[in-house]
Amino acid sequence: MNLKDLTTSIYDLFNNNPLLNLISLLLAILGIVFTIYFYFKSKKSRLPVYIIRTINLVKEKFQKIDTVQILYSGEKVNNLSISKIAFWNDGKETIDSSNVAINHPLKLNISEEFDILYAEILFQKNNSNDFKIDISEDNKSISIIFDFFDYEDGIVLQLFHTGNSSDDLSISGTIKSVKNIRRKEINYSILPLRIFEILNGNITKIKRKTMIRILGWVTILVGILFCTISFYNPHKLEPVTENSPFFNIILPLLGIPYIYLGYKMLIKHIPKGFDIFNEEF
Numbered sequence: 001m002n003l004k005d006l007t008t009s010i011y012d013l014f015n016n017n018p019l020l021n022l023i024s025l026l027l028a029i030l031g032i033v034f035t036i037y038f039y040f041k042s043k044k045s046r047l048p049v050y051i052i053r054t055i056n057l058v059k060e061k062f063q064k065i066d067t068v069q070i071l072y073s074g075e076k077v078n079n080l081s082i083s084k085i086a087f088w089n090d091g092k093e094t095i096d097s098s099n100v101a102i103n104h105p106l107k108l109n110i111s112e113e114f115d116i117l118y119a120e121i122l123f124q125k126n127n128s129n130d131f132k133i134d135i136s137e138d139n140k141s142i143s144i145i146f147d148f149f150d151y152e153d154g155i156v157l158q159l160f161h162t163g164n165s166s167d168d169l170s171i172s173g174t175i176k177s178v179k180n181i182r183r184k185e186i187n188y189s190i191l192p193l194r195i196f197e198i199l200n201g202n203i204t205k206i207k208r209k210t211m212i213r214i215l216g217w218v219t220i221l222v223g224i225l226f227c228t229i230s231f232y233n234p235h236k237l238e239p240v241t242e243n244s245p246f247f248n249i250i251l252p253l254l255g256i257p258y259i260y261l262g263y264k265m266l267i268k269h270i271p272k273g274f275d276i277f278n279e280e281f
Contacts, residue, residue, distance in 0.1 A: 047091030051184045052166040054083040086277040088154025096148045099176045106144040106173035115139040119159035152271035216265030223258030
């Protein structure tokens with residue numbers, strides 16, 4: 001068989017087998033997704049990121065009971081919360097102390113009506129980064145000082161404060177060539193993740209991470225399958241030749257949310273080694 005005959009055979013194989021076309025289209029879409037993903041993954045940039053978890057220990061309503069008092073440094077505290085803040089460089093380019101604007105340094109701030117009572121560094125991934133913190137005299141902010149930090153270097157802070165939730169805290173400051181310090185959110189209201197959390201609350205962290213990644217990829221593949229199958233007749237696996245609103249419109253509308261949900265599950269919320277952030281308070 002010469003090259004021309006081989007080429008013709010391959011062409012006929014794909015031309016007469018819509019299922020192979022479907023698989024090829026699926027692989028092509030995955031190839032594009034991976035290309036885009038690895039491009040942004042390898043791109044060098046400074047990307048300071050933080051994420052916050054907060055638990056309210058004492059609510060103001062509880063303090064209305066006359067027989068109960070919570071004191072801090074001898075003063076009554078009407079509301080008490082504890083928060084963990086993970087802060088790291090999610091970009092490939094080193095963030096140096098000289099990159100921080102002198103007139104707008106890095107600070108962890110609390111809303112004006114609340115106070116920071118105590119703060120400590122729970123974890124520092126690289127001691128050479130030399131992270132230090134300093135609470136302001138008015139207890140409204142914490143200065144974050146460092147020498148440098150590379151990709152996925154950073155710290156986990158823990159603080160007690162009088163705020164109500166994570167929304168009362170934020171990190172501000174200006175780093176050269178960085179638009180803003182990005183805040184990440186973990187949204188466990190996503191249905192597949194929420195079901196997984198309920199059913200697998202007692203398994204180890206390693207298994208939990210692995211299962212979430214598997215679930216994420218399965219969800220993405222289901223979404224891609226919904227999108228690609230919309231181009232084919234569901235009974236004969238042939239290209240759709242007549243208008244079919246369900247397969248041309250409804251299936252892609254179902255597939256895109258699945259792809260998005262899978263992507264949200266695959267996102268790495270914190271760097272490797274920051275496990276103390278997810279531990280119980």
